[in-house]
Amino acid sequence: MAGISFIKYRTSLRGREVRLAWSLVLPTALIVFGLVIFPAFFSIWISFHDVGLTELSNVFKAEFIGLENYKNVINDFAFKFQGLQNWGAAVTSIIYSFTATTLTVVVGLIASLLLNQNFKGRGLVRAVFLFPYIAPIVSVTFVWRWILDPRPSGVVNDILMNIGLIEMPMAYLSTRGLALLLVIIFEAWRYFPFAMLMILARLQAIDSTLYEAAEVDGAGRRALFTNITLPVNYDMFLGRFSSCALCGPSINLTTSFS
Template sequence: MSSILVKNEARLGLKLVAPAVGIIGLLVIYPILFNVYLSFFDVQLNGSKTFVGLDNYTDLLGNPRYYHSIGVSVIYLIGTVVGTTVLGLAASILMNQEFRFRNLARGLILLPYFAPVISVVFGWQFIFDPVNGIYNHVVVDVLHLTDTRENLIGNPDSALFVVILFDIWKHFPIAYLLFLAKLQSVPKDLYEAAAIDGQNAWGRFWHVTLPELRFVIATVVLLRIIWNLNRFEDVYLLAPNVETLPIFTYYQAFAGIVDQGGAAAISVIQLLVLVGLIWLYVRKVLKW
């Protein structure tokens, strides 16, 4: 009796997930497989393909621009992941205190996350505009920190840090939101017990807050790594001269000398690295 029920239930389950599996297969698995396939061909814009074996990969691994973009991506990833996590944590702890207008402040913090990328990008470009921007006005004319006006976004080296700052500002609210939700569920008596056990505010943060937040922090870091390794629009719109991996891939595939086979090879490597990273992370840090 019960085994029949179990079987029926399993069959129903399969039927229920089938549409989702179909859609994922069509929209995710098929492009991935096709991408792997493409990476072994020299692809022309008219669609004609010539099999080139591993040539795309060897070309890529001999291309200094590729290594440069890996370096940029690593800096971008570390800066944004650390930045959003730390800022999100600080904001969530602050917003977990009692004060007047707390609910208003809690809501306002989310604004950067809601704002459309394209509009805030223009705002940021204007802030750092070398002639009219408020940044140069404050640094040069008001504070007299330096004599020369800098084009921070025009210079790829400094633009990388503007892009990192922008991403932190735009995306820390999601980290903040997840941390705050968890903070509100930490039992108050744990803090009281830690205080009784001789821990001051710092000790209570270290021994109660951080361990309680551990899995949320790990999840936020994981999500941020996945999102930002593939992040395109924020970087491209704000400073197209910052060549992170997705931007480099885009230039390979669609700009100048179009090399779609080469671009496919980049994304195959990126996919493998990402899958490997996530696997390690999930096993070692999240311990699922």
């Protein structure tokens, strides 16, 4: 009898745990379904139908048109590249995402390799490197706007005019290609500390015996870097590329330059 009672108790306890788990998970699951999963699948469904902004009331009666919407998007000017001064918004996004992320990761990798060494003043150098990331984005944006101000009082114009490289102040953000380049530089400067921290954490987690064993086998610095250091950070590199491609972290704020 005691054994049967214990089994019933365990079954009852397990049932209560299951009900508690569902009661805790269900609200979050409903929110995720309503705000993420359903809109995602609904957007995919709409993309295969002829739906306009003025026809949303009859969206479920829309005509199925297959890949026609995708063809229209690809043939749109947004995906066209017609020279350095004439390209679409999608091309701008692709150039921005790939170039800014690559530069961010490269600078972050260099900074992390530096901070992974023992030297006097490493804490101060780390603090200086972290400043762009921890500084308020709005304040930083206004500082960059002042630096690139097209008036003679702008920092860049003032320096270049004083050393005689230019005679008249220049509007650096009025040229599309140059403006994109400056936004990319800003993005890399702003977010390289994040990449630096992620890479540095991976570097410090590497067992030093791996490097020692490789050196005993005759591996040089280049071999150590390409066979140990880089592979450890591949997933971080991929994650950084994905997040920038999907979100484009600060381009909306940096466009306030102009």
